[in-house]
Amino acid sequence: MTSRIPLAMYPTGQTCRICDVCAGKGLKRRLMEMGLTPESIIQPLGCNRGSFLVLVNGTRYALGRGMANKIIVEPVYGEVPQFG
Amino acid sequence: MEKNHNGLKYISLLWGILYMAAGLVQVAKGVGLLPASLVSSSLLPAELAGGLVLVVIGAVFFVATFEFSKDSFEGSAYAYVGILLCLVFGTLYFLSMVADLINAYILAMEGYEKWTFVDSFKPALYLGILSGVVYAVWKNRFKPVNQGGF
Amino acid sequence: MAEKIKVAVAGNPNVGKTTIFNALTGARQKVGNWPGVTVEKKEGTKKHKDHILEIVDLPGTYSLTAYSADEVVARDYILEEKPDVVVQVLDSTNLERNLYLTSQLLEMGTNLVLALNMSDRAETRGDDIDIRRLESLLGVSAIKTAANEGRGINALLDSIVNKTESNPPLPHEIGYGGRVEENICALEEILGSDRELSKNYPSRWMAVKLLEGDENALSKLSSSSIEGKVQNFLSDLDHEEYEVEMADKRYEFIGTLLPQVCTTCAEDVSPSDMVDKVITNKYLGIPIFLTLMWGMFELTFAFATPFMELIDMFFGWLAAAVTSNIETVWLASLLGDGIVAGVGSVLLFVPNIFILFFVIALLESSGYMARAAFIMDRLMYTMGLQGKSFIPMLTGFGCSVPAIMATRTLEDEKDRLITMLVTPFMSCGARLPVYILLAGTFFSRQAGSVIFGLYVLGILVAIVSAKLFRTFIAKGQPSPFIMELPPYTRPSLKDSLQHMWNQGYLYLRKVGTIIVGGVVLIWLLAYFPQGADYGSADSLIGSLGKLIEPLVAPLGFDWKIAVALVFGFVAKEIVVGSLGTLYGTGEGEALSSALVADPGFTPAIALGLMVFTLLYVPCIGAVAVIKKETGSWKWMFFQAAYSTAVAWILALVTIGVGNIVL
Numbered sequence: 016m017t018s019r020i021p022l023a024m025y026p027t028g029q030t031c032r033i034c035d036v037c038a039g040k041g042l043k044r045r046l047m048e049m050g051l052t053p054e055s056i057i058q059p060l061g062c063n064r065g066s067f068l069v070l071v072n073g074t075r076y077a078l079g080r081g082m083a084n085k086i087i088v089e090p091v092y093g094e095v096p097q098f099g
Numbered sequence: 100m101e102k103n104h105n106g107l108k109y110i111s112l113l114w115g116i117l118y119m120a121a122g123l124v125q126v127a128k129g130v131g132l133l134p135a136s137l138v139s140s141s142l143l144p145a146e147l148a149g150g151l152v153l154v155v156i157g158a159v160f161f162v163a164t165f166e167f168s169k170d171s172f173e174g175s176a177y178a179y180v181g182i183l184l185c186l187v188f189g190t191l192y193f194l195s196m197v198a199d200l201i202n203a204y205i206l207a208m209e210g211y212e213k214w215t216f217v218d219s220f221k222p223a224l225y226l227g228i229l230s231g232v233v234y235a236v237w238k239n240r241f242k243p244v245n246q247g248g249f
Numbered sequence: 250m251a252e253k254i255k256v257a258v259a260g261n262p263n264v265g266k267t268t269i270f271n272a273l274t275g276a277r278q279k280v281g282n283w284p285g286v287t288v289e290k291k292e293g294t295k296k297h298k299d300h301i302l303e304i305v306d307l308p309g310t311y312s313l314t315a316y317s318a319d320e321v322v323a324r325d326y327i328l329e330e331k332p333d334v335v336v337q338v339l340d341s342t343n344l345e346r347n348l349y350l351t352s353q354l355l356e357m358g359t360n361l362v363l364a365l366n367m368s369d370r371a372e373t374r375g376d377d378i379d380i381r382r383l384e385s386l387l388g389v390s391a392i393k394t395a396a397n398e399g400r401g402i403n404a405l406l407d408s409i410v411n412k413t414e415s416n417p418p419l420p421h422e423i424g425y426g427g428r429v430e431e432n433i434c435a436l437e438e439i440l441g442s443d444r445e446l447s448k449n450y451p452s453r454w455m456a457v458k459l460l461e462g463d464e465n466a467l468s469k470l471s472s473s474s475i476e477g478k479v480q481n482f483l484s485d486l487d488h489e490e491y492e493v494e495m496a497d498k499r500y501e502f503i504g505t506l507l508p509q510v511c512t513t514c515a516e517d518v519s520p521s522d523m524v525d526k527v528i529t530n531k532y533l534g535i536p537i538f539l540t541l542m543w544g545m546f547e548l549t550f551a552f553a554t555p556f557m558e559l560i561d562m563f564f565g566w567l568a569a570a571v572t573s574n575i576e577t578v579w580l581a582s583l584l585g586d587g588i589v590a591g592v593g594s595v596l597l598f599v600p601n602i603f604i605l606f607f608v609i610a611l612l613e614s615s616g617y618m619a620r621a622a623f624i625m626d627r628l629m630y631t632m633g634l635q636g637k638s639f640i641p642m643l644t645g646f647g648c649s650v651p652a653i654m655a656t657r658t659l660e661d662e663k664d665r666l667i668t669m670l671v672t673p674f675m676s677c678g679a680r681l682p683v684y685i686l687l688a689g690t691f692f693s694r695q696a697g698s699v700i701f702g703l704y705v706l707g708i709l710v711a712i713v714s715a716k717l718f719r720t721f722i723a724k725g726q727p728s729p730f731i732m733e734l735p736p737y738t739r740p741s742l743k744d745s746l747q748h749m750w751n752q753g754y755l756y757l758r759k760v761g762t763i764i765v766g767g768v769v770l771i772w773l774l775a776y777f778p779q780g781a782d783y784g785s786a787d788s789l790i791g792s793l794g795k796l797i798e799p800l801v802a803p804l805g806f807d808w809k810i811a812v813a814l815v816f817g818f819v820a821k822e823i824v825v826g827s828l829g830t831l832y833g834t835g836e837g838e839a840l841s842s843a844l845v846a847d848p849g850f851t852p853a854i855a856l857g858l859m860v861f862t863l864l865y866v867p868c869i870g871a872v873a874v875i876k877k878e879t880g881s882w883k884w885m886f887f888q889a890a891y892s893t894a895v896a897w898i899l900a901l902v903t904i905g906v907g908n909i910v911l
C-alpha cells in the first residue's frame with residue numbers, strides 16, 4: 016500500500032519519508048537547499064497545535080502547519096535506513 | 100528503566116504538590132481570597148505573578164508524574180525541565196534576597212528598617228534550595244536519556 | 250607595500266560566521282544561537298604577514314539564490330563585489346547541507362577557503378573528517394576551526410593569504426548530465442556571444458543560474474544584446490522541473506564526495522529533543538515562556554535596587570555639592586536642576602539596563618529563541634503572521650532598531666512589513682526607566698508585576714495590530730513557517746558579560762550625547778525667560794507645554810507630562826530625564842517624593858503614562874529605521890500615527906479603569 020499524505024495529517028510520532036513537496040515556484044528548491052531533500056527520512060519529535068518539530072538528515076527543523084501541509088510523506092516500514 | 104524512574108516518579112509528584120500548593124496559596128492571597136496573614140505573610144506572601152510561576156512549575160511536575168504513570172520515559176524529561184525551572188527561580192529569589200540584604204544592612208535604605216531575613220525567604224527560594232539538594236544528589240537520574248524511539 | 254585582500258565570510262546561517270569574523274578581526278559583532286542574527290554586512294580589517302585583510306561578515310544563506318532581504322545582501326556581495334577570497338564557514342556536524350553552498354561557490358569560480366567550524370562538536374560526536382582528502386577532491390583549502398575557543402584561526406589566516414598567492418582556480422564543473430547538460434551548453438553559446446557579460450560572469454555559471462530560473466540572473470541580462478534570445482530559449486522550458494533536478498544533481502555530487510572524506514556518526518533522537526518536547530508542549534509551552542519572561546523582569550527590577558541606591562547617593566551628594574559650591578545662580582541651576590537632576594535620573598537606571606541586557610544575552614545564546622518562535626507559531630498564525638516574526642519581536646525587548654532590521658530574515662514582503670510595523674510595540678530597554686520610576690514610586694511592592702504586565706500588554710497590542718494589518722492593509726496568508734533549530738548550548742558567562750557591556754556601553758554613550766543634549770535644552774526652556782520662576786507655567790517650556798496640553802488633557806496629563814512625552818520622541822529615556830529636570834528636585838528618591846506630592850499625579854495617571862510611553866510613537870531612531878527598511882515615508886508616518894492613536898486610546902481606558910479601581 017502506498018499512502019501518500021501531507022505530513023500535517025500523518026499519525027503523530029511515526030517515522031516517514033518525504034516523497035513530494037506540493038509547493039509553488041521556488042519553495043521546493045528552498046526546502047532542498049535547507050536540507051529537506053526528497054527521499055529523506057523524517058523523524059517527528061513533537062507536535063504543537065499543528066506545528067511540527069522534525070529531525071531530518073541530522074538537523075532539527077520547526078515547521079508551521081502551512082509547511083507541514085505542503086510536504087507529502089509516505090510511511091517507511093521495517094528497518095529505518097541510517098543516513099550519513 | 101523501572102528502578103531508575105521510581106524515585107523520580109515520587110519526587111515529581113511531591114514537588115508538583117509542593118509547588119502547586121504554594122503557588123495557589125500565593126495567588127489566592129494575591130487576589131484577596133485568603134487573608135494575607137494566613138500561616139505567615141512572609142513565608143507565603145501575597146504575590147499574584149510569583150504564585151502563577153510556582154503553579155506553572157507545579158504543572159510541569161504533574162505532567163511528569165502523569166507520564167511516569169503511563170510508564171513513558173518522557174516523564175524524566177518533564178522532571179528535568181521542572182527541576183531546572185526550580186533552580187532558575189531559586190537563583191532569582193536568592194539574588195533578590197542578596198539585594199535586600201545589602202539594602203537593609205549595608206545601605207540602610209529607607210523602608211528596610213524592619214526588614215528581616217525571613218521577609219525575602221519566599222517559597223521559590225526555600226523550595227529552590229530543596230530542589231538544589233535533590234538535584235545535586237540525583238544529578239544522573241534527572242538527565243533525560245534517550246531510551247529508543249517514540 | 251602592504252597588499253590589500255578583500256575577504257568575505259559566507260556560509261549557512263548559524264554556523265559561526267560572526268564568531269569567526271570576530272576572532273579574525275577582534276571585532277565584537279553580535280553572536281547569537283539562532284539562524285539570522287547577522288542581517289547586514291559588517292566590515293573589519295586585520296593585518297597578517299604584510300597583507301591587509303579587509304574582511305566582511307555576511308548574513309547567512311543556504312544558497313546563492315536569495316529568498317529574503319538578508320540573503321540578498323550576502324548574494325550581492327559575493328556576486329558583485331567579487332572578493333579576492335571567500336571563506337565559507339561550514340558546520341562540521343552537517344557537512345552534506347553545508348556543501349550545497351560550497352558546490353555553488355565552486356561553480357562560480359570563487360577563490361574558496363573552507364573553515365570547518367564547530368569541529369569541537371563533531372569530535373565529541375566521534376566524526377572523522379579527512380581534510381586533506383576534501384581539499385584535493387574539491388581543489389580548495391580547508392581548515393578545521395572551533396571559533397568559540399579560538400582554535401584554527403591562525404591557520405585560517407595563513408591559508409587566506411596563501412590562497413591569494415596561488416593561481417586563481419578554474420570554475421569547478423558539476424556534470425548535470427542528460428538534457429540539462431545539453432541546455433546548459435546551448436545557453437552557454439548564446440551567452441558567450443556577449444563579451445561584456447561573459448567578462449563579468451562566467452558563462453557556464455550564468456547558464457546554470459538561468460536554467461534554474463533565478464530571477465536575479467535574468468535581471469543581469471536586461472541591458473545586454475542577447476536578452477531576447479535567452480528569453481526565447483527559456484520560455485520553451487519548464488523551470489520547476491529543472492530547478493529540482495539540478496539541486497538533485499548537486500546533492501548527488503556531494504553524496505559521492507562525502508563518504509570519501511568523512512565518517513559521520515549519525516545522530517539520533519537526543520536528550521535535547523526530549524527537553525524540546527517539554528518546552529514546546531501544547532499546554533505548557535506558552536506558560537513556560539511567560540514564566541521565563543517574568544523572571545527576567547523581576548530580576549531586572551529586584552537585583553538592581555542596591556546599585557540604584559548607590560548611584561542615587563552619589564547624585565544626591567553631587568547635587569548638594571553643586572548647590573553649596575557654585576554661586577552663579579544660572580550655572581548652579583544648569584548643573585543642579587538640569588544636568589544632575591535630568592541626566593542623573595536617567596543614569597539611575599543603568600543597573601537595570603545592564604541586568605536586562607545580561608539576561609537577554611543568556612537567552613540568546615542558549616538556543617531558546619528559535620524554540621520561542623516555534624511555540625508562538627500557532628498563535629502568530631491565527632493573528633496573520635508566522636513564528637519567525639516573533640524573533641524580531643523578542644529582539645525588540647532590547648532595542649527596536651536592530652529588531653526592525655532583523656525582520657530582513659522574513660521571506661515574504663507582507664509578513665515583513667507587518668512585523669516591522671508592530672515590532673516597536675515590544676517594550677525596549679529605553680522605556681524601562683519610565684516604568685521603574687513610576688511603578689517603583691506608585692506601586693512599590695507590586696512594581697515587578699506591573700512592569701511585567703506592561704511587557705505583556707506590548708506583546709498583545711503587537712499581535713492584535715498584526716491581525717488588523719493583515720485584515721485591512723496587507724491582505725493574504727502568512728508564508729509557511731520553517732526554521733532550523735540550533736542545538737542548545739550552555740551560555741558562557743564571559744560572552745554574556747561581554748554582550749552586556751557592548752549593549753550597555755551604547756546606552757551610556759546615548760546618555761552622554763542625546764540625553765544630555767535633550768536635558769540641557771529642556772533646562773534652557775525652563776529657565777527662560779528671565780523673571781519667570783524656574784520650570785513654572787510662565788517659562789518658555791511652560792508656554793510650550795500649555796500649548797500642547799489640550800492634546801493630552803482628556804487623559805488627565807498636565808503640561809509637564811506633555812512636554813516630557815514630546816521630548817521623549819528623541820529618546821524615550823528623556824521622559825524620565827525631563828520629569829527630573831522639570832520637577833527640579835535632583836533624582837531618584839527626591840523625584841519620587843516630588844511626584845507623589847504632586848496632586849496631579851495619581852497612581853491611575855502614572856499607570857496611564859506608562860501605557861502611553863509604551864505604545865506611542867517610537868523614538869526617532871526607530872522611526873528612521875522604519876523609513877529606511879520599508880523604503881517609504883508613507884509607512885513611517887502610518888506607524889507613527891497608528892501607534893500614537895493606540896497609545897492615546899489605551900491610556901484613556903487605563904486611566905478610566907484605574908480611577909475606579911485604584
Ligand SMILES: Nc1nc2c(ncn2[C@@H]2O[C@H](COP(=O)(O)OP(=O)(O)OP(=O)(O)O)[C@@H](O)[C@H]2O)c(=O)[nH]1
Pocket residue numbers: 261262263264265266267268269279280281282283284285286287288307308309310366367368369370394395396397398614738
Ligand atoms: N560548539 C561550537 N559553537 C560555536 C562555534 N562557533 C560558533 N559557535 C556558536 O554558534 C552560534 C552561532 O554563532 P554565530 O557566529 O552567531 O553564527 P553566524 O553564522 O554568524 O549566524 P548568522 O549570523 O545567524 O547567520 C553561537 O552560539 C556561537 O557561540 C564552534 O566552533 N563550536
Ligand SMILES: [Mg+2]
Pocket residue numbers: 266267268279280286287307308309
Ligand atoms: Mg552572524
